[in-house]
Amino acid sequence: MLPAKPHLKTAESEKISHLDYFNIAVSVDCVIFGYDEQELKVLLIKSDLKEFEGMYSLLGDLVKPDEDLDSASYRVLKARTGMDDLYLEQVHAFGGVDRHPSGRVITIAYYSLIDLKHHRLQLSHNDLHWHIVKDIRKLAFDHKLVLDTCLNRLQDQVMDHPLVFSLLPEKFSLRELQQLYEAILGVELDRRNFRKKISIKDWLIDLGEMETDVPHRPGKLYKLKPEFRLNGNPLPRSVKSL
Amino acid sequence: MLPAKPHLKTAESEKISHLDYFNIAVSVDCVIFGYDEQELKVLLIKSDLKEFEGMYSLLGDLVKPDEDLDSASYRVLKARTGMDDLYLEQVHAFGGVDRHPSGRVITIAYYSLIDLKHHRLQLSHNDLHWHIVKDIRKLAFDHKLVLDTCLNRLQDQVMDHPLVFSLLPEKFSLRELQQLYEAILGVELDRRNFRKKISIKDWLIDLGEMETDVPHRPGKLYKLKPEFRLNGNPLPRSVKSL
DNA sequence: TCAAAAGTGTTTTGTGTACACCCATGC
DNA sequence: GCATGGGTGTACACAAAACACTTTTGA
Numbered sequence: 001m002l003p004a005k006p007h008l009k010t011a012e013s014e015k016i017s018h019l020d021y022f023n024i025a026v027s028v029d030c031v032i033f034g035y036d037e038q039e040l041k042v043l044l045i046k047s048d049l050k051e052f053e054g055m056y057s058l059l060g061d062l063v064k065p066d067e068d069l070d071s072a073s074y075r076v077l078k079a080r081t082g083m084d085d086l087y088l089e090q091v092h093a094f095g096g097v098d099r100h101p102s103g104r105v106i107t108i109a110y111y112s113l114i115d116l117k118h119h120r121l122q123l124s125h126n127d128l129h130w131h132i133v134k135d136i137r138k139l140a141f142d143h144k145l146v147l148d149t150c151l152n153r154l155q156d157q158v159m160d161h162p163l164v165f166s167l168l169p170e171k172f173s174l175r176e177l178q179q180l181y182e183a184i185l186g187v188e189l190d191r192r193n194f195r196k197k198i199s200i201k202d203w204l205i206d207l208g209e210m211e212t213d214v215p216h217r218p219g220k221l222y223k224l225k226p227e228f229r230l231n232g233n234p235l236p237r238s239v240k241s242l
Numbered sequence: 243m244l245p246a247k248p249h250l251k252t253a254e255s256e257k258i259s260h261l262d263y264f265n266i267a268v269s270v271d272c273v274i275f276g277y278d279e280q281e282l283k284v285l286l287i288k289s290d291l292k293e294f295e296g297m298y299s300l301l302g303d304l305v306k307p308d309e310d311l312d313s314a315s316y317r318v319l320k321a322r323t324g325m326d327d328l329y330l331e332q333v334h335a336f337g338g339v340d341r342h343p344s345g346r347v348i349t350i351a352y353y354s355l356i357d358l359k360h361h362r363l364q365l366s367h368n369d370l371h372w373h374i375v376k377d378i379r380k381l382a383f384d385h386k387l388v389l390d391t392c393l394n395r396l397q398d399q400v401m402d403h404p405l406v407f408s409l410l411p412e413k414f415s416l417r418e419l420q421q422l423y424e425a426i427l428g429v430e431l432d433r434r435n436f437r438k439k440i441s442i443k444d445w446l447i448d449l450g451e452m453e454t455d456v457p458h459r460p461g462k463l464y465k466l467k468p469e470f471r472l473n474g475n476p477l478p479r480s481v482k483s484l
Numbered sequence: 485t486c487a488a489a490a491g492t493g494t495t496t497t498g499t500g501t502a503c504a505c506c507c508a509t510g511c
Numbered sequence: 512g513c514a515t516g517g518g519t520g521t522a523c524a525c526a527a528a529a530c531a532c533t534t535t536t537g538a
Contacts (some may be wrong), residue, residue: 023307026337026348065265065346069337087372093335095268095311104307106268108335108348161341175516192519193501200499217508217514419491434492435528442526458488459535490535496525507517 025100027107028073028089029060029143031150032081034116035167039132040183042147043080043114044139046127051101052140052192053109058147060107073110080128081114087166087230088112091153092146099142111150113166138155158184162228173211173219174198189215267342269349271302271385272330272459273392274323276358277409281374282425283358285322286381286391288369293343294382298373300389302349315352322370323356329408329472330354333395334388341384353392355408376428404445404470415453415461416440433465445470 032043044056059080063072073088088110095106117131133151139146158164164180178194198204204222211218246392274285286298301322315330330352337348358372366370380386400406406422420436440446447465453460 024266024305026266063266063337064350066339068339069335087432090335093311093332095305095350097308097310106305106311106350108337146388173517190501190503192503195518197500214516215510217510217517219517220527282530293512323528415490432492432530433490437491456489457537459490459537461490485538487538488536491533492531494530496529498525500523500525502523503521505519505534506517509515509517511512511514 017241023104025059025103025105026063027060027067027105028063028069028076029058029109029146030073030076031058031091031109031111031147032077033111033113033133033154033167034130035183036116036130037165038179038183040134041130042133043116044129044131044138046129047060047140048142049101052183055138055140055237056129057140058109058143062105063108068209069108073108077112077114081120083114086112086114087163089153089157094142094146096142107146109146109150111154113163114152115167115169117169155185159197159214162201162224163230165203165228166230170223171207171209171221172223173221175219265346267347268311269302269347270305270311270318271300271349271351271388272315272322273333273351273353273389274319275298275353275375275396275409276372277406277422277425278358278372278423280421281373282376283291284375284378285358286371286373287322288371289382291343291382297380297382298371299382299383300351300408301370304347305350306425311350315350319354325356327361328354329405330357331395331399333392335385336388338384349388351388351392353396355396355405357411359411367398389451397427401439404443404466405472407445407466407470408472411433412465413449413451413463415463415466465468 001065025215028120034041034043043059044045045059047053047055047057053237059076061072061076061079063069067075069090070088073090074086077086077088078084089112091111093106093108097104099105099107133147136144136147139147154163158181164177164184167180168176174195179190181194203225206222206227207223209221247305276283276285285301287301289295289297289299301318303314303318303321305311309317312330313330315332316328319328319330320326331354333351333353335348335350339346341347341349375389378386378389381389396405400423406419406426409422410418416437419440420431420433423436424431445466448468449463449465451463
């Protein structure tokens with residue numbers, strides 16, 4: 001190995017000279033969206049900090065020294081929901097100086113979409129609850145801003161990518177799918193235009209089965225084509241051209 | 243003030259119990275795009291780490307304990323370019339465990355666009371150089387990935403927002419503007435369609451002046467309408483509807 | 485008079501959106 | 512037979528893309 005040129009620092013000397021800076025904690029916060037009773041929900045936990053007594057916060061944890069950011073958010077998600085094979089997307093880093101009363105903590109926000117029917121497990125104790133997104137007014141820390149940012153990102157992506165199917169049972173009708181989109185986007189959609197747009201995307205397989213136990217004419221059931229299932233895979237950003 | 247309930251932690255006790263985690267450094271890295279000689283360029287600095295001897299890296303610095311993320315990136319930008327009143331957008335956090343040889347450093351990446359004619363100042367010494375983006379193959383750390391991610395983001399946003407005008411002189415012709423878009427997007431554009439699309443956006447003022455000193459028919463000169471000038475203002479994310 | 489770019493419009497194709505009727509089922 | 516939603520098609524407006532010729536200027 002070559003000796004270092006005089007003006008070059010080694011990584012070790014660099015670390016020592018900057019030790020003062022190694023005093024910021026890094027956390028991840030997961031905005032875990034679910035869907036139930038035609039409402040978009042988010043999983044929150046009652047804050048255990050006195051400063052935020054009685055308030056709810058997102059699910060997060062400090063990032064461990066030997067763990068990358070995606071792994072940390074994945075760990076949080078799995079620990080809280082017991083669910084594996086989930087899709088997570090990094091959205092934004094929040095780093096306000098006074099955002100955490102314990103000291104300087106910057107957080108990296110992720111969102112995820114899970115079927116809240118499939119995980120009742122860890123939820124009973126723990127002050128964990130599903131909250132209706134549109135009714136949330138205030139959260140601990142800056143978590144309302146984090147939530148809003150993640151919801152905006154979800155709304156941006158949801159028509160272009162087959163994301164939302166992890167919020168539905170495997171078999172679903174087009175009505176159920178449309179209601180889910182309406183809950184996420186917060187708008188009403190025209191049924192014919194919705195069906196046309198979905199059919200163009202070619203995401204679904206017609207199962208040749210019908211709904212049962214509905215108090216009206218049963219609709220066809222569909223499922224997502226297997227090649228679109230998202231299991232923690234990265235989401236390609238859309239590339240626009242002029 | 244109410245006494246804490248037994249199960250609630252105070253921020254102070256929380257901090258003590260987690261002291262082990264306060265050992266990750268946080269940096270910002272700025273992808274500073276410029277434009278010259280019909281090429282999109284990026285400002286890089288020769289790495290001063292022995293591990294990356296001879297390689298170039300993005301401009302970054304550790305975030306100070308009393309400084310938020312946006313301020314840190316703004317400080318880096320100003321220190322290196324001497325320029326004020328700049329637009330910066332946060333893009334992504336990179337947190338691979340071994341991405342920095344000095345220890346655990348996560349970085350928040352920003353991009354910015356500046357007119358490289360207006361700041362020759364800090365550039366002469368310092369191993370700072372402008373590099374043609376499309377020719378860059380390899381950078382120190384994971385900075386090639388950071389650069390690619392920021393370029394993708396820029397390409398996503400550039401048609402929908404009046405961003406690129408800080409890369410041009412105040413007065414410019416439509417040809418110059420089109421060449422800039424072509425450099426950013428890496429594609430050739432149809433002149434008539436480009437002019438139509440730009441005119442629909444209503445971003446420009448026709449100055450009633452013409453180019454001079456061009457070896458061909460002079461084009462009209464335009465400038466950006468003042469209300470679209472970006473001076474570090476936040477960029478609204480587009481909201482898509484169904 | 486030549487080279488280089490300015491300036492300009494039409495057609496086609498695809499997409500978004502608004503809108504109305506009959507059908508199948510459960511009750 | 513009534514309520515509820517299923518299922519379908521058309522018309523209009525707008526946006527994107529392809530494409531060619533004349534004009535102006537400098538050299």
